[in-house]
Amino acid sequence: MNFDLPDDVKEAQRKARDFASRYLTSEKAAYYDEREEYPHEIRKKALEEKIVDFSNPWHMLVTIEELCRADPGLGISATTPFFGVEILMLFGNEQQKARYMERVMRGEAIMGVAVTEPGGGSDVAGIKTSAVKRGNKWYISGSKMFITNGAIADFVAMLVRTSRPDEKRHHGLSVFLVDTKSKGFTANKLHGKLGVRATNTAELILNEVEVPEENLVGEEGRGFYYIMTFFDISRIYVAAQAIGIAQGALDRILRSLDLKSLSESQQFTVAEVATRVEAARMLTYQAASYLFNFNPVPKLTSMAKGYSSEVATFATQKAIELLGPAGLTGDVERFYRDAKIMEIWEGTSEVEKLIIYRSMLREVEKVAQ
Template identity: 45%
Template sequence: MTQFALTPEQRDIQQAAREFAQGEFPKYAREADEAEECPRKLYRQAAELGFQGLFFPEEYGGAGLGYLEFCLVVEEFWRADPGLGQALGSVVFGSDLILLYGTEEQKQRYLPPLTTGEAIMGAAITEPDAGSDISAARTTAVLDGDEWVISGTKIFITNGTIANFLIVYCLTDPEAPGRHGRHSCILVETDRPGFQATKLKGKMGIRASDTAEVVLDEVRVPATNLIGTRGEGFRQFMEFFNRTRLHVAAQGIGVAQGALDKAVRHVRQREQFGRPLASFQGVQFKIAEMATRVEAARSLLYRAAALVDAGTVDHRLIAMAKWLAGETGVRVTDEALQLHGGYGYLAENDVERFYRDAKIVEIYEGTKEVEKQIVARGVIGRPG
């Protein structure tokens, strides 16, 4: 059985991320939520401290570490503030596809700028009529000589208005017999003619993270911008999700731990009926349940991430971790707000923001229903 007790180096990374997030995020968190953007200063600081591209090999500017180390950073970022945590943690969103399937030239060109703070990227997958069913995506890419001509609309795209480049999931082979062999992944620089991104405002949570609608109107990119093999886009993204869902699970654990921290602080300080709230058995039971849920989700994630770093990608275990972490984030933040009473309902209290931020973990990178389906198929197989 793979062990996942943290090494001294991993604990140092965890502590460094905690000190940075706890020291810097509170200065900007509330304003960033209201303005719906992350200060550029934080992007630069996170890169300078080496938090971007931790799992990139050293030859591409990374630290040569693993997904577990990156999860530790994401967890601490979300523990301090989910909105800023998502903004900074998503700078390299989509890079897994380049690492897994990109050419050496693509890796050398696109990965190093992410680690230095010179670039931000993203992955454009979801469409207005293709959410969980990505095989229904209609954005087309037609090969015209030595260029791809891309047209279509993408929605809910992380970093859509601030990214330097996106990996776009495109329909390249509509006549292929199998629906899972019709799409490809193509890298698109956002300064190309025909590319337009519109920021989506008024999100319920993680408002500091950029989310956009992206329209591609006959955007031309070199044929060499194809990532991996033509027609393998669906399979590539399934492997991609097996990595990124680890990060999202870390988000759920982080927001839960942050809310738990705030709840413990509140019940120690707040008095009712002449006694601290923490002295009431009912409150103690709530705190015990919250802490146990967080620890259970964390243990499951660390095991799943450690296995990936050891070369074993267990999609069932990853789906378990992502689903449980999302549910834990939602349930623990709900209980934390409840323990704050009316004070928790006010925007001036950070637990209100954590409550709003937590829900997204059950939605993106595979809804909780999708994760449960993956788990069920792993346990009982495909019926029929």
């Protein structure tokens, strides 16, 4: 067993760190955070310098970590135009890949994923936005809430109800690629978020939005399965965001304090933050190694996402406490606000715990059989 990263992954990490030091500066981070504006300049630079490399998931994982370590809002914004491409990679047909996915990969289009609704996000099977078919077109009506890239995306992969559920609530859901310029489609940008203010978040309203039948992804009625498969992948990347935030908080603790003059209790706090960051990283790399070898273990993925998110919150909170007044302004204050979303998107911490518990239950039942 070897815990060292391979040389090519170390090189991706070094490249991302170098990119972050040049573009993801504290000044830029504060600028976009205060204005709640999406940083298109960072997106373009990341594309120019080929920082985002979906052909190698390990490169993506360490890149996300490094970018979020420099700044979560800008770091997430650099990779988020690609949010959802895995849905097309895994379930899109050749036409959809050429028309949508490749434009995203070339940086010519921004994508989003729309699942959550004003009525709730955790109960995915309970979504109400629906599509009806007339001729060879579908017509979608309803609304989606808290959609990342919602007001800047060219299209979104949207989960909607296409038939009434049978005995299973998650049946009858389908994924469509919806062009955001379509008639009847409105995106209202949300203001005043707690954190990740550089990312664009919107409410989407759909009033009889016409979608051609060729924009149905995969099979009608299989959407729940596609979205859950996608979450199993994206949770690993959220875990990487969270580790980046936690590591960034630890960096700032180590940089800002006179380490030789800390009280014993402060020394213990620093040691505990460092230990949790390492534990989160190891758990995430373990879950990622199964996933990236096409053998995902959802229990481990949820453990990695849930735990790393809590470590991000813990580390940023301890950074504020240790730094005193200096922690209440600047980077650390922003990191503290940015960390919280890790415990919410891609499944709240409670949802991750439900997944872990249910997986354990199935394992116990299997052994008992």
